[in-house]
Amino acid sequence: MSVWVYGEQKSELGLEGTITRKLEEDLYEVFIGPQHPGSGHMRIIVRIDGDIIVEADPDMGYVHRTMEKLSEGREWIKNVPLFERMAIHDACNVTVSYVMALERILGIEPPPRAKYLRTLLCEINRIAAHLYGFGIFGVFIGHSTMYMWSFADREVMVELAEKLTGARLTHSYPIPGGARRDMPQDFPQAARKAVRYFRRRLDEYRKIFLDNPVTRKRLEGVGIIPKKIAAELGVVGPVARASGIKYDARLAEPYDAYDEVEFEVPVYEEGDALARAWVKFEEIKQSLRIIEQAVDWLEKHPREAPIHERFWAKAPPLWKKVFEAEGRVKLLPLMANLKLPPGRAMARSETARGEIVYYVESDGKTTPYRVRIVSPSARNAIVFKYIAPGYKVMDLPTIYGSIDYFPPEADR
Amino acid sequence: MPAKPVVKRLPARRGLFAGFKGNVDAITIGLKYLVDPKRFTLIYPNEYIKLDPGYRGFIVLDPKKCIHCSSCARICPAAAMRMIKRMEEDPKTGKPKMKLWPVINYQRCIFCGYCVDVCPTEALYTVPYHDIVYENMAEMDWSLETFVKPPEHPTAKEGIPVKYIVDEEKGLVKVRAEEVEEK
Amino acid sequence: MSLDQARRIVEEALSGIEYRVDEGKGFIEFIVAKENLVEAASRLKKAGFDHVKSLTVVDYKAEDKFKIVYHASSYLNEDLAKVIVGIGTEVPRSNPKVPTLVYVWRSVEFQEREVFEFFGIEFEDHPDLRLLLLAPQVAEKKPLRKDFIVKEEPIIRTKPPTG
Amino acid sequence: MEGNGGNGGRVYVGNLDKSAKRAKQLVMGKLRMGKAVDWATAFSLWPVHLTTSCCGCEFAATWSPRFDAEQHGALPWVGARQTNMILIEGTVTKKMACAVRVTWEQMPSPKFAIAMGACAIDGGIFYNSYNIVRPWEIIPVDVYIPGCPPRPEAVARAIIELQRKIRKQRVASKWIEEGWRPDREYVKPKEDPCSWWRG
Numbered sequence: 001m002s003v004w005v006y007g008e009q010k011s012e013l014g015l016e017g018t019i020t021r022k023l024e025e026d027l028y029e030v031f032i033g034p035q036h037p038g039s040g041h042m043r044i045i046v047r048i049d050g051d052i053i054v055e056a057d058p059d060m061g062y063v064h065r066t067m068e069k070l071s072e073g074r075e076w077i078k079n080v081p082l083f084e085r086m087a088i089h090d091a092c093n094v095t096v097s098y099v100m101a102l103e104r105i106l107g108i109e110p111p112p113r114a115k116y117l118r119t120l121l122c123e124i125n126r127i128a129a130h131l132y133g134f135g136i137f138g139v140f141i142g143h144s145t146m147y148m149w150s151f152a153d154r155e156v157m158v159e160l161a162e163k164l165t166g167a168r169l170t171h172s173y174p175i176p177g178g179a180r181r182d183m184p185q186d187f188p189q190a191a192r193k194a195v196r197y198f199r200r201r202l203d204e205y206r207k208i209f210l211d212n213p214v215t216r217k218r219l220e221g222v223g224i225i226p227k228k229i230a231a232e233l234g235v236v237g238p239v240a241r242a243s244g245i246k247y248d249a250r251l252a253e254p255y256d257a258y259d260e261v262e263f264e265v266p267v268y269e270e271g272d273a274l275a276r277a278w279v280k281f282e283e284i285k286q287s288l289r290i291i292e293q294a295v296d297w298l299e300k301h302p303r304e305a306p307i308h309e310r311f312w313a314k315a316p317p318l319w320k321k322v323f324e325a326e327g328r329v330k331l332l333p334l335m336a337n338l339k340l341p342p343g344r345a346m347a348r349s350e351t352a353r354g355e356i357v358y359y360v361e362s363d364g365k366t367t368p369y370r371v372r373i374v375s376p377s378a379r380n381a382i383v384f385k386y387i388a389p390g391y392k393v394m395d396l397p398t399i400y401g402s403i404d405y406f407p408p409e410a411d412r
Numbered sequence: 413m414p415a416k417p418v419v420k421r422l423p424a425r426r427g428l429f430a431g432f433k434g435n436v437d438a439i440t441i442g443l444k445y446l447v448d449p450k451r452f453t454l455i456y457p458n459e460y461i462k463l464d465p466g467y468r469g470f471i472v473l474d475p476k477k478c479i480h481c482s483s484c485a486r487i488c489p490a491a492a493m494r495m496i497k498r499m500e501e502d503p504k505t506g507k508p509k510m511k512l513w514p515v516i517n518y519q520r521c522i523f524c525g526y527c528v529d530v531c532p533t534e535a536l537y538t539v540p541y542h543d544i545v546y547e548n549m550a551e552m553d554w555s556l557e558t559f560v561k562p563p564e565h566p567t568a569k570e571g572i573p574v575k576y577i578v579d580e581e582k583g584l585v586k587v588r589a590e591e592v593e594e595k
Numbered sequence: 596m597s598l599d600q601a602r603r604i605v606e607e608a609l610s611g612i613e614y615r616v617d618e619g620k621g622f623i624e625f626i627v628a629k630e631n632l633v634e635a636a637s638r639l640k641k642a643g644f645d646h647v648k649s650l651t652v653v654d655y656k657a658e659d660k661f662k663i664v665y666h667a668s669s670y671l672n673e674d675l676a677k678v679i680v681g682i683g684t685e686v687p688r689s690n691p692k693v694p695t696l697v698y699v700w701r702s703v704e705f706q707e708r709e710v711f712e713f714f715g716i717e718f719e720d721h722p723d724l725r726l727l728l729l730a731p732q733v734a735e736k737k738p739l740r741k742d743f744i745v746k747e748e749p750i751i752r753t754k755p756p757t758g
Numbered sequence: 759m760e761g762n763g764g765n766g767g768r769v770y771v772g773n774l775d776k777s778a779k780r781a782k783q784l785v786m787g788k789l790r791m792g793k794a795v796d797w798a799t800a801f802s803l804w805p806v807h808l809t810t811s812c813c814g815c816e817f818a819a820t821w822s823p824r825f826d827a828e829q830h831g832a833l834p835w836v837g838a839r840q841t842n843m844i845l846i847e848g849t850v851t852k853k854m855a856c857a858v859r860v861t862w863e864q865m866p867s868p869k870f871a872i873a874m875g876a877c878a879i880d881g882g883i884f885y886n887s888y889n890i891v892r893p894w895e896i897i898p899v900d901v902y903i904p905g906c907p908p909r910p911e912a913v914a915r916a917i918i919e920l921q922r923k924i925r926k927q928r929v930a931s932k933w934i935e936e937g938w939r940p941d942r943e944y945v946k947p948k949e950d951p952c953s954w955w956r957g
Contacts, residue, residue, distance in 0.1 A: 265415055
């Protein structure tokens with residue numbers, strides 16, 4: 001068989017600038033990204049034989065913003081907005097475990113009201129992030145109705161979060177010892193309306209996306225991760241739960257109000273892209289349940305500052321006045337120079353894309369000695385290398401979309 | 413009550429006509445919204461969202477309340493807030509005195525609102541709008557004179573205020589701001 | 596399962612290997628010698644800790660050592676999933692070389708690459724030790740070591756604002 | 759010059775640069791279409807789909823049904839060759855800088871850039887990070903949007919401001935006439951953003 005070498009033909013034909021490389025083993029190397037129609041910020045170097053992927057090498061780090069290093073030079077509370085930038089569409093979930101780690105070192109427990117408020121925002125964020133994931137997934141597999149629908153409905157959840165915290169995405173809501181705002185008076189009514197709206201709407205989602213034969217053909221049997229391999233690769237979140245792993249950080253180590261509210265953790269055993277989509281879909285339903293319960297609890301209990309006494313007992317009268325009028329928890333100036341006792345703590349929380357783990361080490365100063373973050377997307381990136389080979393190039397967007405990979409989070 | 417994991421099964425494809433039924437379902441939903449669409453697009457800039465007063469928009473300083481404590485500059489995560497020195501006449505003695513004033517740099521501000529929350533006298537407050545853009549980078553580095561008055565809201569001149577309310581039937585509904593406020 | 600119970604399980608598994616226990620809030624660490632790391636890790640895996648959550652490296656510059664800890668937990672055993680157990684070792688800063696644990700836990704592959712570029716720690720026998728996140732020029736600086744210092748801006752700057 | 763295609767067909771081969779120049783003279787000089795060019799450019803600002811960082815969340819929301827920036831004539835497009843606007847969504851890291859510059863160079867002129875978010879202006883919360891670059895060091899930026907992330911309305915406002923600027927200062931037509939923007943110096947990166955890639 002003669003090998004067509006473009007380099008040699010080039011000089012004969014006079015086609016300057018035609019550079020096409022053919023590799024020795026009859027494989028093509030395809031560079032996908034970082035400028036591509038999906039959510040971007042990542043390159044996957046794929047070697048293909050025909051249109052079958054032989055090797056996939058994720059080239060990450062296009063959004064590596066050095067959070068671990070920057071945190072070492074900044075005061076404890078300043079790191080909350082910093083780490084939040086990892087996944088701004090899921091802001092409360094990624095910061096709550098950092099705050100939990102600080103609370104463990106400080107040895108304080110937030111008041112129950114703060115716990116419920118955090119849980120409430122976490123679940124609002126989870127739904128918004130799942131819908132974001134569905135929207136991007138829709139773009140990836142060419143189902144633009146899904147993008148339009150989920151981004152339109154995501155705005156409901158964003159609107160609720162905005163009412164609660166005062167920002168669309170970057171809430172910076174949890175602080176050591178509590179939360180920054182109480183819910184406004186008209187919030188419960190709006191939240192219940194939203195829950196009822198979503199309950200009805202999700203059925204339509206199922207019909208147009210999950211049960212749509214076109215989508216099913218694209219998703220079924222793609223990117224199968226068997227249970228054992230999922231455990232071996234250490235994948236997290238919906239990816240693991242779609243493979244039959246009964247693991248959820250809310251289940252293993254209940255934080256905030258998760259040991260008091262009632263919910264289920266959906267697990268599927270098929271392990272393919274469709275099962276991963278179904279896990280996210282069922283999780284939205286469970287999140288709606290938690291939102292309802294959290295709102296009920298918050299309405300029943302008296303309104304008080306959702307922050308630990310240590311940061312509120314010495315508060316001047318103006319603080320209390322502002323809280324009563326606007327529901328805003330003012331911070332004591334000591335918050336900026338908060339000193340933690342020396343110690344080490346680990347905390348984990350379940351974000352929409354999986355579990356995030358923080359390792360926080362303090363040496364008794366106002367800044368951390370070391371913060372190690374392992375984000376869910378960073379742990380799921382390994383799927384590209386080990387699962388993508390064997391599938392067609394056309395399945396790569398499906399795998400990418402189904403694991404809900406968010407590069408700024410993976411790169412930190 | 414603790415949570416529990418529940419193993420679920422993917423819905424099976426039922427029979428020969430499962431695919432057909434799925435297609436019909438999807439198309440019916442599509443037709444439903446073709447006939448009865450949900451319209452809630454914001455016609456910007458003829459309309460603008462009147463945000464809740466609690467929204468963390470641009471930050472403004474009330475110079476009368478400021479006590480020059482530099483708490484805001486200390487807590488700013490992005491080092492956007494900084495203190496500048498000004499020589500001012502002391503009202504009591506009449507002698508010039510050095511005073512520290514906060515100024516903000518919107519090239520860096522991340523709108524986290526920590527400075528507003530930490531201010532001991534509520535001298536900093538937020539305005540509920542956020543849609544201001546600049547053509548020049550230097551304009552974003554506010555001087556003290558700019559910082560003490562709310563920035564001009566360009567859309568308020570051009571458009572009418574609307575509000576979005578959560579609705580049980582349609583998700584979000586766009587209504588005129590006056591209608592909501594009347595209620 | 597509490598951390599104490601987990602501690603007993605791991606202590607049983609590590610019998611015959613010298614170790615030191617470091618406790619933290621929410622996790623427990625077993626520090627072994629560099630030579631015993633692979634053996635200890637495989638015994639831990641046999642005990643049911645099937646994946647690594649975090650490969651945590653801390654640079655103790657004053658004590659002239661890196662502490663490398665693999666924080667493992669379990670997926671398949673629901674009881675063990677509740678605890679985080681670390682297995683680790685300490686290496687001098689001048690010669691940072693450790694045997695890789697990729698062949699024990701596949702889930703550390705990318706994390707080991709990450710540690711390699713940020714700390715310059717070499718994992719012997721790692722199948723694919725390349726840069727993961729950083730460009731080569733940045734990786735040369737070994738950014739997460741304590742001797743790489745990023746400049747912070749002072750709180751009070753007296754420079755008048757421009758414009 | 760005339761070339762012969764096979765099977766009796768004809769292929770015309772000529773000097774492309776010369777023809778382009780002539781077409782430019784015809785459109786801009788004789789027909790005086792400058793104003794039309796400005797008008798048309800202003801209402802078809804298509805951003806390229808290059809998501810540099812997390813402001814991409816709000817970038818996606820800007821084109822979602824609620825804020826629908828398509829009403830301003832802007833539609834994100836995949837290929838850099840068919841677009842004329844680049845929206846820098848947040849931080850540009852050293853690795854991404856290469857992609858931004860390459861994408862910018864691929865786009866046909868007249869082309870414009872909007873820097874979205876604090877990170878794209880002065881680093882935002884990552885102001886002292888060792889791995890970021892300021893996008894205005896790599897490409898010329900027209901409009902800056904403060905915020906972290908800015909609201910989708912702010913992005914729409916930036917598009918409107920850019921449209922005004924193009925029509926008022928006649929940026930697009932002057933660009934075509936003079937070969938480069940009259941209001942800006944050519945931004946040449948101090949160091950090659952792709953050095954990591956080539957080296």
